[in-house]
Amino acid sequence: MSKKRGTKAKPVAKITSKKENEQFLEALKLYEGKQYKKSIKVLDAILKKDASHIDSLALKGLDLYSVGEKDDATSFVANAIRKIEGSAASPICCHVLGIYMRNTKEYEESIKWFTAALHNGSTNKQIYRDLATLQSQIGDFKSTLISRKKYWESFLGYRANWTSLAVAQDINGERQQAINTLSQFEKLAEGKISDSEKYEHNECLMYKNDIMYKAAGDNQDKLQNVLKHLHDIEPYVFDKFSLLERKASVHMKLGQLQDASIVYRTLIKRNPDDFKYYRLLEVSLGIQNDNKLKKALYGKLEQFYPRCEPPKFIPLTFIQDEKELSKKLKDYVLPQLKRGVPATFSNVKPLYQRRNFKVPQLLGKIVLEYLSELDGTQDPIPFIWTNYYLSQHFLFLNDFPKAQEYANAALDHTPTLVEFYILKARIFKHLGLMDTAAKHLEEGRQLDLQDRFINCKTVKYFLRANNIDKAVEIASLFTKNDDSVNGIKDLHLVEASWFILEQAEAYYRLYLERKKELDELTSLKNETKGEESEETANDIRDNQWLVRKYKGLALKRFHAIPKFYKQFEDDQLDFHSYCMRKGTPRAYLEMLEWGKTLYTRPMYVRAMKGASRLYFEMHDDHLKRKSDSSDDNSEDIGTNGQNSTSSQKKKAKKEAAAMNKRKEAEAKSVAAYSADQDDDIFGEKLTETTTPMKYFATEFYDNYSKQAREDERDYILDFEVNYRVGKLALCFVSLNKIARKYGPTSGLFGSVAIVLLHATRDDTPYDPILKRVVTKSFEKDYSEILPLNEISNDGFDWLKFYQETFSEKETKGLLFLYRYREDVPIEQSALKEVIIGGLSDLEPRAQNEILQYQL
């Protein structure tokens, strides 16, 4: 189509007849009435006469998009845009293109076209509203403010417009203006608020107070004002909690501690189960550090609220005296065990973690004593739950045999409680026996097939045991399976990220296992060259396929996660207008905050790290293949070509057909999306990318990197990414941060430093200027810790240096070094030995994981 360029220069086509114009408007009306097919018919009539009628081209694109013919739509729109280039398009055309771009989620383009529509003389003020929504979505709040203002000027009669203007002003830091905007509307609306508008009104009043509070800072007068405003709006505000909380914090800021404490007591009265208010009450009374007074306070509060947790629990967190603490713990835990509260251990687990030196041993003694008084048949309920507690207690202390003993006692006593099976499985999990763990959970699951919780747990454990088929089978019991053989599609549809991620990790582990096997087989084959048996050849082919399949599926599943998060981000679009209409600006601002941290959520980060392993490997393999010179490859092809007689060709063809058949059969059970949305069921295309680092960046890393807070960043990951794209200076920055976070004697720092140091050697492919920069930085910052001169000394024993200088027991650091063993002159087997030697401190599960999948 690009050959038609000639038409672009001719402005003749611009003179459209009156009739055409009328026809076009008719088509537009049809589009608005959602009669896309009819609209297309009319447009075709215009285009028949004038094939370069831009407006019609654009509208036809939009129509086609609306009826689902997206590919055709793209070409029509592209055609229209090409014709516009250089000449002024009609405002309607720009508007149509803007809507099209919004539909295809190209928000920045959409903004461009909407703006163009306005520039070219559109009088349609609605465009400003759409524009504001899009600008908010991409985070361009300066422009949002302008658009909101324009729209507000044109439609003063709607509260939503005032609210949205105020929000835009607030976000841009124009707090006073925002307050004025809201006040103005309040004045206009005074006395005219109907019942149905009261909630909205209350939200906006509190929102105004929010802004005032933010604007006040520490200014006493302004804070007094905030307080006064709170007092004024009190009768109209329904959200009493926010009101009281605000009141208390203003009092605190003003130093009126007693007033604050009264408010906090009111809040506790309203909700005596919220720990937060108790803490704040301590602060307002100024007794956070006075255990004696605190004890008295909580003693009183416990009498006031005898059925509430906080006054009973909080003293356990600060009482120092062992005798007293012991008594308090007893009073807290034993009644729960007596009642048979399954969550007793979970309730005190925070104490186990925070007061690790005191609480576990005290509670262990107390509960063991209690158990010795119990009789299994006399008081069955306390007996089983006390055993359950003790099992968890010993599991926490990593005393697995004891944990097992108490879990068994509970299970023997009452083999019909699902909880005990879960606990038992958990113990096996920590022992690294994933298959046994899954087996026990399965036994428990059989007891109660309608229990979703144990269903999910069992699925997870089977995935951990790399038994994907069984896991999928069990998970599918609870999914909507309509026309598919299992629940995989449904689990993607409902965004069950826990399942997808666990499955991805299982596929990744299987990939590693198969690859190991394949390597062994091929080396075996190379040894016995010439007389390769049919069997090994088949084995190899089988493994090759499995390796490819598992790798592809692992990537495919990892990629499913960012898809969800992009969807979450996109879901915000509707709320830029919806929240204003519903009058919930506070919730709206909360949503914006949430949107800013979306890509740092644990699930996303876990998926990113999982995918990073594969992408890093693909990148490294890519480099290796390049440097291994191409003759290796050509030889391979050469031998293949020479040996292939016609019978062999036939055989190969047959095998390929069999393979395809097998793939087709399997595709049904692994497909994650419906067939028309996915042409890469096994993720093979993902594995074939030639720019893995770039792809990893756009799909995973960039979004994370933009949003991650400095204190939560993963510097190791940053380093690994930048190291591969050759940004050595940034690597050094990461190294500095690692030094600050973990200390310059930590193993992690040591190994990262050694790797980076070796990147500055002459024979590495990095930019020489960068190398010099890094070398200089090393000399400046770390010349005392690191033997910088030894870098060109091939005989230097870096492993010995590492062991002498850094905390060598730290497996994390050693594993990092192991991952980069080819870049550092360290003997692989020696390094491996050191790592294995240090494993004994870890729990069995972690040991297994490292031995199986990292070495």
Next chain:
Amino acid sequence: MGRDICSLDNVYANNLGMLIKLAHVTVPHLYHDAFFTALFAEDTSMTKSKNPSSKKDVRFTQLAYYSEIPVGGLVVKLVPKKQNELSLKGIQIEFLGVLPSYRHKSIGTKLLKFAEDKCSEAHQHNVFVYIPAADNSAKQWFIAHGFEQHGESIGKFIKDINGGEQDAILLKKHIS
């Protein structure tokens, strides 16, 4: 409050596993899983089933809960006709068991009461059970609950899943 800590409820396809577990724990090696799964066999498999008698059999099942924990189970069969000279008609208890740690809490009595009620509902007058002749504690329990022995012990009547055989006695209780 005043709620009884022990309650009965029906068995459903989804918690059948509980009943199986209870049977295996309280009376080891006697029941095949198939005996229980047949209780909820789907209609199609019923008609196709090789054993035509299973279609006609009417069975009632219950689980007993102690503090919401399943601790006891019951399976009874309605036997509307005498099958031979020695046997009886009425309600036959096929499985009645309570976890050892939860005995002496009248849970078994409750389950038995359920069987007796079913018996009356079905206009029958006998509740009966075959127990191993050597099992004294079971015998005592049933006799304490109003059962009496019916006829002599029957040789090698009970077959367990390992192929072992035991003599059995028939106990019955008359429900008026």
